[in-house]
Amino acid sequence: MRARIKKPGASPARTNIEVEMSSGENGFAIRAESVSRHYQMGAALIRAVDGVSLEVRAGEFLALLGSSGSGKSTLLNLLAGLDRPASGAIIVRGRNLAEMDTHELARYRSLAVGMVFQAFNLLPRMTLEENVELPLRLAEVERADRAARVREALEHVHLEKRLAHRPSELSGGEQQRAALARALVNRPTILLADEPTGNLDSATGEEIMLLLKNFNQSMGMTIVMVTHERSLAERFADRIATMADGKLLSITAKSAGGAHS
Numbered sequence: 688m689r690a691r692i693k694k695p696g697a698s699p700a701r702t703n704i705e706v707e708m709s710s711g712e713n714g715f716a717i718r719a720e721s722v723s724r725h726y727q728m729g730a731a732l733i734r735a736v737d738g739v740s741l742e743v744r745a746g747e748f749l750a751l752l753g754s755s756g757s758g759k760s761t762l763l764n765l766l767a768g769l770d771r772p773a774s775g776a777i778i779v780r781g782r783n784l785a786e787m788d789t790h791e792l793a794r795y796r797s798l799a800v801g802m803v804f805q806a807f808n809l810l811p812r813m814t815l816e817e818n819v820e821l822p823l824r825l826a827e828v829e830r831a832d833r834a835a836r837v838r839e840a841l842e843h844v845h846l847e848k849r850l851a852h853r854p855s856e857l858s859g860g861e862q863q864r865a866a867l868a869r870a871l872v873n874r875p876t877i878l879l880a881d882e883p884t885g886n887l888d889s890a891t892g893e894e895i896m897l898l899l900k901n902f903n904q905s906m907g908m909t910i911v912m913v914t915h916e917r918s919l920a921e922r923f924a925d926r927i928a929t930m931a932d933g934k935l936l937s938i939t940a941k942s943a944g945g946a947h948s
Contacts (some may be wrong), residue, residue, distance in 0.1 A: 690932040715778075716877055716908030716909040717743040717766060722775035724761055735761040737933035738773070745876075748903045748910045750924035752917060758933040759913045760881055766911060767802055767879050779877070797826045800877045805885035807862040809854040809869075815841070816850040819869045826873055840868040844898060859889035867898060878902065880912040884919065896923050 705853045724736040736758045743749050751759040764770045765777055768784050780799065787795060788866045796802070809818050819840055823833045841847040844864040854862055863883060872876060880899065885893030900923050902908045914920055926940045 688732060699733050714745055715742050716740075716745040716780060717911070718776075718778040719762070719766070719779070720776045721766060722762070722772045722777060724765060724770060724863070725773050734933045736765065738775070739930075739935045740775075740934075741928060741938075743909060743911060745909055746903070746907045747898065748923065748925045749912070750920035750927045751911065751913045751930060752915070752920045752927050753930035754915055756932075757930040759930045761933075762930070763879055763881050763911065763913050767800060768795055792863040794826075797822060798873055799875055800831060800879055801873070801875040803863070803866050803878065803880040805858075806881035807854070807866045807886075809862055809865055811854050813853070815846065815852050815854070815857070815865050816851065818854070819872050822869060822873050828873075836872055837868075841865075842867045843871055843902070848935050858891075859887050860894055863887060863891075864893055864898065864910070867895070871902070875908075877909045877911070880910065882913055882915070884916070892919070898921065 719739055719867045720742040722736055722739045723734070725927070726733040737824070739762060741760075741762075751762060753759045761770070764771055765784075771785060779795070782795075784792065784795070798883055809815075810821070813821070816837055819837045820833050823836055828836065837850075838847055841850070845869050846861060846864055846868060849857065849861065849865075854865070857865065863886070867883075878899070883899065884895050887895065896919060899910055899912065903910050912920075912924065917927075924941070926938055928938045
C-alpha cells in the first residue's frame, strides 16, 4: 500500500498502523510493562533491561538518563521495535509491538517514529537532499510529493540551502541536523533520540537540543531521549527516568520553577 501525502482539500488514505496509533491510549504515547531483555554471553546472563515499567505521555519530552551499560539504549531500541523483549509488553499508541509482524514493524519505524543516533548515519555518497528523501522512498511516497516534503524537513533544521552538499561537506552539527530532518520527513508523532549530542561540542549540542525542544513544543511531538548528561536532561526534559544495571531507579518530574524533584 502506498503512503499518501495530504493535499489541499483531500483526505489521504491511511495505513492500519497510522489509524490505530493516531489517538494513543488514555493520553499515553508509550507504555512499557515489566519489560526485560537478557543476553547470554558465555556462562553469564546479561540483564540489559530488567523488569522496566514506564509510561510516556503524548507530547512529553522524557530523558532516559544513565551511565554506559545502564540499559537506556537497549530500552530505546525496544521502543523503536529494533529489538524484541524477552518478556513484558511495549504498547505504542495502543499497539503491542510484540504482536506486529516484520512488515508491520517496518511500517511502524517508517511512519510512526523517527530515530536519531549519536552517529549521524548519513550515506556518504548521497547528497543531503537524497539522504533526507530516503525514508520517503522506503515508505513509497510518490515521487511528485517528495521534493516539498524534503524541503519542509530541511527548513525545520535550517538546512534548506545545503540540498546539494554531501555529508563530508557539512560540519558535525549540520550532519546531526540533517539526521534530524531525515527523522522528521515522514512526519512521525514520536521521536527517539540516542545520545543526539554525543559527537558534538557543547555549543553545537545546545543547538540540537533547542531544535528538539522546539519540535516537542511547536509540533506536540513525543520525544524520548537517551543521554548520560544530567545537565541536558534537567534543562530540556519534562521528566527524567534514571536507569542503572538494566533497572529503572527513579522518575523525576520538572516542577513549575523549572527544577526536577
